[in-house]
Amino acid sequence: MRPLAILPALALLVAMTVAEAHAHLRSAVPADGSSVATPPSRVVLRFSEAARLTAAWIARNAAPREPLRPLPDRAARELALSLPTLAPGRYVVSWRALSADGHIMPGEVRFTVLARGMIGHAPEHATGDATGHAPGPSSP
Amino acid sequence: MLSVPDALSVLLRALSLVLVLQAAGAALCLALFGRELADSLATARRLGSIAAASGAVCVVAHLALQAGRMAGDLSGMLDGSLLRLALTSTAGSASALSVLGLALIACALTARRTGVAVIGTALVTASFTLTGHTSVSPHRWILCLLLPAHLLIVAFWFGALPVLYLASLKESPARAARIVDRFSSVATWLVPGILLAGLALAALLVANLGVLRQPYGELLLAKLGGFALLMGLASLNKWRLAPAMARADPGALIAFRRSVAAELALIVAVLAVTAVMTTLFSPD
Numbered sequence: 001m002r003p004l005a006i007l008p009a010l011a012l013l014v015a016m017t018v019a020e021a022h023a024h025l026r027s028a029v030p031a032d033g034s035s036v037a038t039p040p041s042r043v044v045l046r047f048s049e050a051a052r053l054t055a056a057w058i059a060r061n062a063a064p065r066e067p068l069r070p071l072p073d074r075a076a077r078e079l080a081l082s083l084p085t086l087a088p089g090r091y092v093v094s095w096r097a098l099s100a101d102g103h104i105m106p107g108e109v110r111f112t113v114l115a116r117g118m119i120g121h122a123p124e125h126a127t128g129d130a131t132g133h134a135p136g137p138s139s140p
Numbered sequence: 141m142l143s144v145p146d147a148l149s150v151l152l153r154a155l156s157l158v159l160v161l162q163a164a165g166a167a168l169c170l171a172l173f174g175r176e177l178a179d180s181l182a183t184a185r186r187l188g189s190i191a192a193a194s195g196a197v198c199v200v201a202h203l204a205l206q207a208g209r210m211a212g213d214l215s216g217m218l219d220g221s222l223l224r225l226a227l228t229s230t231a232g233s234a235s236a237l238s239v240l241g242l243a244l245i246a247c248a249l250t251a252r253r254t255g256v257a258v259i260g261t262a263l264v265t266a267s268f269t270l271t272g273h274t275s276v277s278p279h280r281w282i283l284c285l286l287l288p289a290h291l292l293i294v295a296f297w298f299g300a301l302p303v304l305y306l307a308s309l310k311e312s313p314a315r316a317a318r319i320v321d322r323f324s325s326v327a328t329w330l331v332p333g334i335l336l337a338g339l340a341l342a343a344l345l346v347a348n349l350g351v352l353r354q355p356y357g358e359l360l361l362a363k364l365g366g367f368a369l370l371m372g373l374a375s376l377n378k379w380r381l382a383p384a385m386a387r388a389d390p391g392a393l394i395a396f397r398r399s400v401a402a403e404l405a406l407i408v409a410v411l412a413v414t415a416v417m418t419t420l421f422s423p424d
């Protein structure tokens with residue numbers, strides 16, 4: 001039996017093939033960690049696989065999170081969430097999404113809406129359309 | 141951060157894995173060795189049907205908790221649209237098939253129809269392929285054979301342990317020794333299949349070796365460690381304790397029972413690790 005056990009171990013090394021089981025967040029607009037000069041009216045989330053949002057919240061600075069509604073009513077790779085009018089501050093948009101494999105995943109993006117006086121200080125972050133985890137300012 | 145429904149879901153998943161695989165394994169074990177049992181047969185059947193019935197309750201409760209996880213708090217369990225979403229998700233179909241299999245096991249064991257109970261075992265193990273990481277992989281069809289094979293052998297081993305424990309309590313020493321010997325001779329061939337199927341599953345699911353340094357990979361390695369410890373105990377049983385029982389050595393029965401209880405506890409621990417791994421983490 002022992003020598004047989006080596007076969008799948010070899011397979012583990014050799015036959016690594018990517019299985020996209022979970023829907024992972026690929027990118028977001030505004031991007032995670034970005035600073036934006038104009039308050040966004042919505043957040044767009046792009047997943048690696050179709051996902052269905054089952055809950056979403058927004059929190060400003062240290063305030064408790066508020067639910068975001070309405071949620072998109074079907075699964076898709078790209079999902080948009082309408083935002084209320086945002087005052088300057090640090091925001092966290094968080095959610096729970098159901099993926100095709102039945103798993104429920106939490107996720108969040110953090111971004112900063114700059115106050116008028118601060119716009120000149122962080123122009124390189126002001127596009128808000130970078131993908132991935134763009135480095136954000138340490139504090140607004 | 142782990143929410144209350146996430147934590148409860150892992151706990152309930154671990155509990156359902158224990159009960160579901162106990163029920164599935166009891167049916168298999170009674171089909172294979174039921175004829176050898178005399179004074180412990182009725183209790184073994186009863187335990188199997190109790191595990192099946194309580195397992196079905198846990199599976200349903202776990203599905204309802206999915207709605208709580210979707211909402212991020214327990215109030216989701218009262219939200220009709222989230223409950224509907226849970227029911228119509230792949231987890232809903234898997235739970236339905238599992239409950240059907242468990243109902244068959246509970247009824248068939250009560251009615252002493254072990255053959256029918258084994259059909260329940262097949263349904264229960266097949267239900268695992270309808271949801272989870274294996275269900276969406278490009279290697280789905282190989283995984284659909286490997287996962288039930290992994291689970292059938294786990295169930296056989298795990299389900300046999302309480303039967304062996306009962307036999308050592310209730311049967312004559314000679315009969316108990318014979319049953320342990322029969323189990324050992326089958327288990328020696330089957331149990332390495334858990335490792336083979338497990339490694340093959342991992343090879344097909346894990347996206348790259350870097351995953352081994354992430355929580356999914358670390359939990360997978362913990363499973364391997366648990367399996368190695370179990371093999372140690374199983375060898376002790378086969379080479380030391382079973383022969384001592386056959387010779388009717390004083391103290392052999394008690395040592396055997398202790399070792400079976402330790403095996404049971406270790407398998408429960410590996411199932412808990414599996415519940416954390418498959419609920420909260422992903423192999424890619």
Ligand code: HEM
Nearest residue numbers: 268272273274294335338339341342363364367410414418
């Ligand atoms: C006695 C030991 C073991 C027990 C009780 C056990 C139990 C299980 C169970 C219950 C599942 C199904 C999980 C689910 O779909 O919810 C599973 C899946 C799996 N097992 Fe094991 N297992 C054991 C040993 C191993 C070993 C040694 C390996 C190899 C490293 C392994 C690798 C896997 C993999 C890769 C999966 C698929 C997980 C996924 O879907 O993400 N198992 N095991």
